[in-house]
Amino acid sequence: MRVAVIAGNCKMNTTVSEAIQLVNEMRQGLDEIDSVDKVICPPFISLATVKELIKGSSIKLGAQNIYFEEKGAYTGEISPLMLADLCEFVIIGHSERRHYFNESGEIVNKKIQAALKVGLKPILCIGERLEENETGRTEEVVAEQLRSSLAGIDYLGGLVIAYEPVWAIGTGKAATGEWANETIGFIRRNISQKYGKRVTQDLRILYGGSVTADNTAEFINQPEIDGALVGGASLKASQFLSIVKQTSEIKQVR
Numbered sequence: 645m646r647v648a649v650i651a652g653n654c655k656m657n658t659t660v661s662e663a664i665q666l667v668n669e670m671r672q673g674l675d676e677i678d679s680v681d682k683v684i685c686p687p688f689i690s691l692a693t694v695k696e697l698i699k700g701s702s703i704k705l706g707a708q709n710i711y712f713e714e715k716g717a718y719t720g721e722i723s724p725l726m727l728a729d730l731c732e733f734v735i736i737g738h739s740e741r742r743h744y745f746n747e748s749g750e751i752v753n754k755k756i757q758a759a760l761k762v763g764l765k766p767i768l769c770i771g772e773r774l775e776e777n778e779t780g781r782t783e784e785v786v787a788e789q790l791r792s793s794l795a796g797i798d799y800l801g802g803l804v805i806a807y808e809p810v811w812a813i814g815t816g817k818a819a820t821g822e823w824a825n826e827t828i829g830f831i832r833r834n835i836s837q838k839y840g841k842r843v844t845q846d847l848r849i850l851y852g853g854s855v856t857a858d859n860t861a862e863f864i865n866q867p868e869i870d871g872a873l874v875g876g877a878s879l880k881a882s883q884f885l886s887i888v889k890q891t892s893e894i895k896q897v898r
């Protein structure tokens with residue numbers, strides 16, 4: 645059985661002191677729930693501070709991006725080695741990076757390879773845009789994103805996939821549980837064709853896009869969905885805690 649994951653993507657929100665406050669508000673509550681992997685992904689500048697704050701707890705840390713070179717003259721970038729020293733997970737290929745920063749499938753692929761090389765667990769984000777959804781191209785789009793992101797990669801390590809339909813991100817219009825379940829089922833079958841059943845059975849695939857404490861159960865109750873990548877609701881300690889708590893009650897694995 646797969647252990648559920650609830651990851652909070654703070655995006656470009658929270659100053660260092662706000663991140664400290666947020667983590668302080670939810671640290672104890674999160675630590676008490678041990679049947680779910682709880683991952684906080686604050687901005688880069690808060691990683692070291694948050695790492696200290698969650699020391700000794702069961703909370704895990706993730707970054708929101710990575711560069712694929714190990715070190716050198718890449719002003720402003722953060723390398724895999726720097727992150728491996730701080731955290732366990734790294735979000736790669738988020739639609740905001742693909743769209744605002746022109747990250748291609750090739751770049752996403754290089755980042756995944758770089759992360760896996762240093763033992764980081766990538767949270768690979770894929771998902772279709774509204775017009776692709778409306779023209780029935782979802783499966784084609786996510787299959788292509790999987791193909792390009794994972795090209796040449798034989799070993800997935802602790803990779804997690806997040807299915808985040810672009811039209812559901814930050815819009816308050818979440819997908820239905822049924823839709824997310826069907827698409828995630830498709831993603832799992834697609835991965836199975838390349839990596840085999842064994843790998844796929846252990847692969848955790850999350851839903852992301854306007855997840856809140858109010859709609860968590862709709863997603864987590866679905867058999868294919870192993871958790872959630874939470875944006876806006878991760879900025880409110882009570883919401884995030886409730887999402888994690890509900891998930892642990894629905895998916896009791898450990």
Ligand code: 13P
Pocket residue numbers: 653738808812813814815816852853854855873874875876877
């Ligand atoms: P929201 O939960 O704010 O819709 O964001 C989802 C997301 O993009 C998480 O990575």
